[in-house]
Amino acid sequence: MATQSSETQGDTFVETALKLGGKSEEEARKTGAIDRADDQVEDLFAPQYQTSGSPVHRAIWGDSIPVDLFVGKPATPSDKAKDVMQRSLEIVRTRCTDNTLRNDEGKISSDALRELGEAGYWGLLVDEQFGGQGVPIATFSRFLTQMATVDPTVAGLASVHGCIGAVDPVRSFGNAEQKSKYLPLLASGERLSAFALTEPGAGSDLTMLRTRAVLDGDSYVVNGEKLFITNAVPGRTIGLVCLVDDKPAVLIADLPDEENEQFQIQKYGLYALKHSYNNGLRFNNFRIPKENLLQPQRGDGLTIAYHGLNRGRVALCATAAGTMRGMLANMLPWAHYRKTYGAEIASRELVQRRIGRMAALIVGCDALTDWCGWLLDEGYRGEMECIVAKIFGSEAQKEAAIELFMKTHGGRAFLHGHMFGDNVHEFLAPCIYEGEGEMLGMAFFKSLVKDHGKTYFEPVGKALHAAGIKSMSPANPMHLWALRSAMMPYAKWWLGQKLGGWKRASVNSSPRSLAAHAQFAADQLQKSRLDVDGLMRRHQLKLADRQCAMAELSQRLQDLVVMLTASMWASQQDDEVVHGAADVLCQDLRRGLTGERPSNAYYRTATKLGATIANGGFKSIAGVEAEEILMPYDNSEG
Numbered sequence: 087m088a089t090q091s092s093e094t095q096g097d098t099f100v101e102t103a104l105k106l107g108g109k110s111e112e113e114a115r116k117t118g119a120i121d122r123a124d125d126q127v128e129d130l131f132a133p134q135y136q137t138s139g140s141p142v143h144r145a146i147w148g149d150s151i152p153v154d155l156f157v158g159k160p161a162t163p164s165d166k167a168k169d170v171m172q173r174s175l176e177i178v179r180t181r182c183t184d185n186t187l188r189n190d191e192g193k194i195s196s197d198a199l200r201e202l203g204e205a206g207y208w209g210l211l212v213d214e215q216f217g218g219q220g221v222p223i224a225t226f227s228r229f230l231t232q233m234a235t236v237d238p239t240v241a242g243l244a245s246v247h248g249c250i251g252a253v254d255p256v257r258s259f260g261n262a263e264q265k266s267k268y269l270p271l272l273a274s275g276e277r278l279s280a281f282a283l284t285e286p287g288a289g290s291d292l293t294m295l296r297t298r299a300v301l302d303g304d305s306y307v308v309n310g311e312k313l314f315i316t317n318a319v320p321g322r323t324i325g326l327v328c329l330v331d332d333k334p335a336v337l338i339a340d341l342p343d344e345e346n347e348q349f350q351i352q353k354y355g356l357y358a359l360k361h362s363y364n365n366g367l368r369f370n371n372f373r374i375p376k377e378n379l380l381q382p383q384r385g386d387g388l389t390i391a392y393h394g395l396n397r398g399r400v401a402l403c404a405t406a407a408g409t410m411r412g413m414l415a416n417m418l419p420w421a422h423y424r425k426t427y428g429a430e431i432a433s434r435e436l437v438q439r440r441i442g443r444m445a446a447l448i449v450g451c452d453a454l455t456d457w458c459g460w461l462l463d464e465g466y467r468g469e470m471e472c473i474v475a476k477i478f479g480s481e482a483q484k485e486a487a488i489e490l491f492m493k494t495h496g497g498r499a500f501l502h503g504h505m506f507g508d509n510v511h512e513f514l515a516p517c518i519y520e521g522e523g524e525m526l527g528m529a530f531f532k533s534l535v536k537d538h539g540k541t542y543f544e545p546v547g548k549a550l551h552a553a554g555i556k557s558m559s560p561a562n563p564m565h566l567w568a569l570r571s572a573m574m575p576y577a578k579w580w581l582g583q584k585l586g587g588w589k590r591a592s593v594n595s596s597p598r599s600l601a602a603h604a605q606f607a608a609d610q611l612q613k614s615r616l617d618v619d620g621l622m623r624r625h626q627l628k629l630a631d632r633q634c635a636m637a638e639l640s641q642r643l644q645d646l647v648v649m650l651t652a653s654m655w656a657s658q659q660d661d662e663v664v665h666g667a668a669d670v671l672c673q674d675l676r677r678g679l680t681g682e683r684p685s686n687a688y689y690r691t692a693t694k695l696g697a698t699i700a701n702g703g704f705k706s707i708a709g710v711e712a713e714e715i716l717m718p719y720d721n722s723e724g
Contacts, residue, residue: 138537141461142470142647145611146618147538151591153608156647157453157654158224158460167219170206171229177201178236187237193361194239202240203275211248212257216269223397224459227404231455234408235415235710238512239361241408245401246317246362247272250520252279254394255325255336259380268338272323277340280317282367283327283391285310292388297328297369299337305373306330306337312367313352314519319363320344320351325394327387330379334387338378341367348372358515392469395520399472400458402516403479407451409513410483413491414444415710416505418700420495425721431494435689438696440490445699446671447482448706449664450648453655454478473530474644477523480516487513501716524637531640535622535629542576543622580619588612595657597665603672604657607650610679614643645675663704666695 137143141155163171181187181198189195202208210226212218221229226248233241247253256268271277288294297310308328318324321343325336342349352366382389421432421441431437454475461468492499492506499506506513517523546569550558553568560566579587591608595601621639625632649672656668670692677684698704 137467137469137533140466140468140470142474142643143534143537145608145647145650146534146615146643148588150589151608151612153591153593153604153650153654155461156457156650157658158456158458160456161222161224161460161463163221163225164219167210167221167225170210170219171232173205174202174207175232175236177205177207178233178240182237187240188361193363194243198240199243199275199278206273207244208247208275208278209273210244211253212269212273216265217273218269222459222463223400224456224463227400227455227459230401230404231408231411231452234405235411238405238409238412239359241401241405242359243278243317243362245398245405246281247279249397249401250281250283250394251317252277252281252323252325252338254397255281255380255390256338258393259336259382259390260338261381263377264338264380268323277323278317279323279325280315281325281327281391281394282312282315282318282339284312284314286313292327292334292391295327295329295334297326299326299328299330299335299374301330301376302373305375306379308337308339308369308372308374310369311352314356314364315367316359316362316364318351318365318367320349324367325380325390326374327391330387334391336380336387336390337374338380339372339374357511358519359512361512396468396472397462398520399476400455400462400468402520403451403458403475404455406479406483406516407448407455410444410448410451410486411707411710412505413486414441414448414699414704415707416712417441417444417491417494419712420498420715421700423715423718423721432700433697435693437494438693438700439689440494441696441699442667442670442692442694443674443696444486444490445663445667445695445704445706446674447486449656449667450652450671451475451479451482452706453652453668454648456655457651470530470533471647473521473526474647476516476520477526477530477644478648481523483513484517498716504716505713524633527640527644528633528636530644531618531636534640534643535618538619539622542579543626545572546576547627548572583616583619588615593654595654597657599669600653600657600665600672603653603669603676604650606676607646607653607672611643611646611650614646618643642679645679649675661705663695663698664706666691666698670695 138147141152145151145156177198178187181201187194187198206219209216209218210221210229211223213220226244230241230244233244251272252268253272256264256272260268268277272279283292285294285296288296297308297312299306299308301307308326310328312318312326315324318341320341322341324339324341326339327334327336329335330337345351348370349372350368350370352368354366356364358364380387380390418432418441421437422430424431426434432441458468458471458475461471487506487510492510495504495506498504501507521529549569549572550556553565555565555568558565558569591605591612593601593604593608595604617639621632621635622629625635629636652668653672656664659665670688673688673691676682
């Protein structure tokens with residue numbers, strides 16, 4: 087299809103197509119132009135695991151929006167799992183109090199890691215038959231929120247080990263022998279794990295992988311380098327992504343207890359993740375037994391990698407929710423202590439708005455965590471949904487740290503020993519790790535448009551190529567004739583959408599304000615298909631180079647998803663403060679979408695929420711301990 091320079095030209099193309107005869111969509115499928123083979127695969131590749139079966143994809147492209155799929159259902163862990171989680175929290179709290187959580191290098195100590203292993207912490211996601219607790223992802227993620235209020239690094243290490251480390255690859259893709267060999271060791275913590283994916287020249291562009299494994303007898307010989315690998319030290323077990331026969335593959339590798347000629351650690355200075363080990367790995371003719379190759383039923387090593395990354399992205403959002411709880415719990419004592427012009431700053435509108443906004447971001451993360459965890463537990467692929475959670479969680483934590491937490495504390499935020507000053511890079515790192523936000527946003531958009539493009543645009547492109555037409559002209563009868571069959575299915579779809587080709591969702595929830603937000607988001611998601619299609623039609627084969635346009639539209643769609651999810655999740659909570667926080671979040675998102683200015687009513691809502699929380703009204707931060715105020719001074723009257 088030729089590139090259209092404007093929306094009007096695009097409409098002319100559609101109108102032209104309607105004048106032509108052509109094959110039906112059913113006939114087009116028979117040509118092979120529309121491939122639906124994936125929908126016939128069971129288990130991991132069942133229909134709901136396909137992108138086209140995801141809630142977000144169905145909300146934008148489907149005949150009706152599956153509203154009930156935008157709110158997670160609670161999961162109940164076993165009593166044994168509850169005991170493991172409670173014991174793990176107690177261990178970390180005690181070690182924080184005793185100042186024994188970290189070693190002399192400031193990293194989580196081996197004694198702490200071992201004690202957590204004895205409590206069962208590292209086996210939460212491992213099936214019971216292999217010595218773990220087998221908790222659902224939804225339960226695991228919400229527990230990480232709790233752990234992050236005590237120590238975010240410990241929470242993050244559980245995600246590294248269980249989601250993007252060796253646990254998920256072996257549990258989800260390993261054969262019986264691989265599971266029996268590794269899962270008990272991973273569950274006990276005897277073998278803590280990492281996932282070695284990133285390379286010096288292969289970050290977001292995974293087609294640039296250079297590490298190779300060549301079969302030699304009974305083992306693969308590995309050569310290459312990995313970079314920015316968290317939890318990677320001698321003696322650990324890693325899932326190593328490399329090229330085998332020029333295709334991405336995953337090998338489970340036990341790193342030696344000490345460096346040698348075949349294996350070296352590359353150390354470097356890193357501001358972020360300072361309480362965990364993050365290293366580069368160099369392999370020089372390093373041997374891994376051939377039976378350690380994971381072989382998915384369908385796909386390749388990247389299938390394995392993305393499966394774990396989806397879970398890791400939910401865990402990141404959950405950890406952000408816990409980290410922000412810690413920030414909020416530390417804002418309130420200072421807001422009551424600090425006085426300006428004779429009054430606590432907790433009584434000032436700007437500070438109250440910040441407190442209300444912080445609670446709104448926390449509620450958004452909670453909603454996305456529950457939703458995505460439930461979807462994964464239900465067997466959905468969750469790629470687009472988990473990307474939304476990751477981007478929102480990381481950006482929310484960044485905003486909370488810089489715009490809300492730091493500015494409320496003022497200059498004291500930069501003191502040694504202050505939660506912000508000591509951890510600012512920890513707060514910012516999630517914006518980069520597990521996928522930089524805007525790059526992931528484009529991945530979200532590409533997943534969204536793939537099926538639509540394959541169904542309607544690809545046949546036109548093939549017809550143009552077959553006819554030798556480099557630039558299509560609607561005024562050329564030969565061009566119209568050559569494209570008559572390929573254009574008709576798209577033209578029918580487009581006209582149907584212009585005439586209202588979907589059934590409007592009906593959102594029934596309370597309170598009324600949240601129902602209105604949910605209805606707005608649902609309506610806009612359904613209407614957005616025309617914006618997405620318009621962008622595809624304007625840029626066509628050059629769409630991949632229109633990164634700014636894709637990123638902007640992707641973010642708008644993500645904001646609508648967050649609105650719908652947060653409003654529906656909050657409506658199920660028996661907590662007026664949560665309702666208020668979700669209302670503030672949705673109003674903020676809606677203004678960003680419509681360009682409206684904040685109203686006086688909005689300011690009253692946000693500041694009232696902040697005042698309520700400042701006076702102890704937010705149950706979600708109950709029990710989260712605040713640090714001592716640094717450099718206190720006499721603030722008594724007179």
